[in-house]
Amino acid sequence: MDLLLRAEHDRTIIIGRPWLSVIMDLHTRVILGYYLTMFPPSIISVQQTMGMAMLPKNTGYFQLASESCHYPYFGFPERLLMDNAAEFRSPIVEAAMRKYKIKPEWRKPGKKHMGGHIERLIGTFMTSAVHFLPGTTFSNTQQRGDYDSEKQSALTFKEFCTWFAGQVLIYHGTVHAELGTSPKDAWEKAFDSTEIQLPEVAINPRALYLDFLPETIKPVRNNGITLNKRRYYSSQLNRIQGRARVVVKFDPFDMTIVWVSIDSEYVKVPQVSSGQDYISYEEYRCDRQHNKKIPPGTITDEDALRQMRTNNALVKNSQRSTRIAKIASKQLEGNAHHAEQRKHGIPKAVWDAHIPSDDFIVDESEVNFSLTPRLFDQND
Template identity: 40%
Template sequence: MLQPIVEGNLVSFEEKVYRVSACGADGTVTLKSLETEHSFDVPFTQVTLVEIDEDKYRIHNDRRLIWMEQTDVNPKELAIASERSKNINEYLQGTISRQQLVEKIGASETTTRRLLKRFDPELGAVSLVRSIRGRKKNSRLLSDIQEKIMEKAISKRLKDKTKKLEAFTSLWEYVDSLCHTMGVKTPSINALKKRLDSFGEKAIYSLRNGREAMLQKFDLKPGMIDVDTILTMVQIDHTRVDVIIRDEHGRPLMRPWLTVVIDLKSRVILGYYLALHPPSAVSVAMAMLSACFPKQDFPIALGGGLNTRHRFWGVPRALGMDNAAEFTSPELEANLQYYNIEPLLRPIGKKHYGGHVERIIGTLMGKVHLLPGTTYSNVLKKADYDAAKHSAMTFSAFCEWFAGEVAIYHGRSHEGLNRLAPFEVWDAEMAKKGKDYIQPMPGNFRTFALDFFPSVIRTVQPKGVEFSRSFYSSAILKRLVGQRLSFKYNPLNLSKIWLRQDGRYHEVPYSDLTKTPISYSEYWAFARPRDRRPGMLVDEELHQVRLDNYELVESSKAATKRLRQNVAKKITAAETMSFLTYSGEGSSLQLSTKEPSADQTRKKLNWEG
């Protein structure tokens, strides 16, 4: 977790250093000049904590870098570090004894003592992760054919439901035989083991021990998280909004998407993200940013904007979600664990585990069904209503309407809350924490945001980096031409991307500085034709030209085949006649190429009876 801002800290704001004299419950900090008595209030998202202890900052940054680098390389290391951090916290709080700690860690007393000395409460599990050794992540020295052989063997075994992976050796023997028959050197057992692990622990465990055993081992058990107060656990989910919005010219456009994060204790909508593109890692990142920070400076699509009544924010302790691809990515899991947010996946096929967020989405969609252009929830309710014809709201208008409905929702009594409103439960829980309690404010909002922002892999070209049909360039890319690197981007503003190197982010702006910035939603909905795929014929008449070309090729092939067959027949016939017509002396045969005369070919008929 990033070090929080507290009273007395030095922070940087607009390239000047100030001292924090107070922190407000609304997410603002009071800054005081170091030279005069002047003071003023700003949102903490606009300031960056100034680290006085450079050694400590370097250690924190190095550990953060190691954690991020371990995301794909060794997920077991992350799991071990997280479990040890949890055990050490229990020991420090007096919940378990020293002997119980040693047993839970599964190490010697000396190792336990070393882990306690290395443990940093601010970093949590990050301080316990072991340094990366050997080659960098994702580096593979095997040939492509070796990789394909192993992938084929593993895929075949995993798809074979009649067999269990009772002996890993049998799988390696299968790979060994494939390699020998193809004249390829057999990979080592360790190499095959790493490839097998990349297919996922759940799938492999299920095949080895059966589905029920897998559910017992990996299933989320009721009661694991005691929702005793706000921000103990939140849930996140997506839905497609039941209304068609229009574009700026009055034409029907599409149905937008909603990603929402709710607090289970208070039922407060902690954050949300409205977009035109389908759910993805982008949606998860933006919804989490909306949930974790005050909304004053956020656009209305994130629950912010001018005159917002959304005052709820905070970093949760656990995040409940389903098993969609955007929720199960190693990058998201690493980010959540780094910021001490425990990821809790919903058991497959058990939707009731996400019942709270599903009910809130249903409540919000009930309000949407009153809008012009609604598609309703099913065809029976929709009947003959033409949603596209009646669409009347633009995306920006819908975002503003939705923000108002969220405010109304927070102020309405709920049966499930003993007829209290969500804001009343939230305020009551905040009061329990202390009269002047203020939420912890992370000291570097920019780093937090960039860590959660989605990433793309791009090759650095001589012209720069191409993304969203635009080129980005910066001096830092000069020595990286030809390399394939990971870049972060802000879905709300695609005017710049960020390259992460050595744990720090480097800004890479548009190559064309006159280009108008757009959002990812605008790019997805407007900057590219939504009804076209790459290579699609735009001119309908060209489909017949394509068919004519196919027919021309086929007829040419058939004509050529017939011509070659006729030539072959003539050559065969000529050779046969040449062999049968010959002249010779003695026993020697000499082929004659002399053509027979007309008299020689004429047969005499016997008319005499």
């Protein structure tokens, strides 16, 4: 997309342009599903777009920033027209389409006009909306001219996702040039006819949701499963600890839970460090890619930080307790020493001192003991 975005953790950093994957219903031009990412399209982009397209938005799955009541579009496509990108040829995607009886059709080489509807849709979003955002790169350098896209850039990826969800709502309510009506009105009119039934609803939405989640293979250790620098644990993992690697599915929009395949059933496993701030998978990837200022040795895990504070407090308390004990011991020794010195009224050091007689030679013949004694001045 023709827009430069900034990093969440540091708005002075430009992280690049977002990528959009979208599924459109050709008959009504309704956008059934889409996925935004800061990275080139992958199987995750395809899976998330397809899952969102087929599930009702009010089920809680694939929830968007806009209100779900304004997004009543869903359904199983009979045919899915795609280009020949590697992510569309993935065996995982093809298996999911076969499971839900979707016929895939790939664009013939050299026949770019076969994807004209999607190209025009994206072009409409660019020219009518994105090119008016701060930081747009326009479609080419001639259009951009002297406009400084990096200097004018203002939105973060999270903010752009919220903006785009609202823009989809605006698009659905805007009259389409070829239809002569808005995509929303075209959708409602199509299903007002008694000949056309409402879109088929998935019997098991949860199963469909899981089918289109990204997955990875992970070992189960004593402390659970580690994924994307987060730890997940449940007592249900105890019986498969250390046995083998298992299939783990995760939701790019909610990293607080994962689903682990145990005996051909997916079990929900929560994140252990619940105090950690929630971030989506895309935010995690952006932070890992662009946050280069964190020096080696920096502790970023909340559990580790909490334990470091506990250890520091323990050492400080130990130092304070030892210091108090030393002071108390010195006071007891000092009190005992002074008590011994005061026992005879004369300091023990003076009483026991041996004074050599040679140091005090007095000529008694010159002393007149009949005179009254005279006090010496203290300066003498």
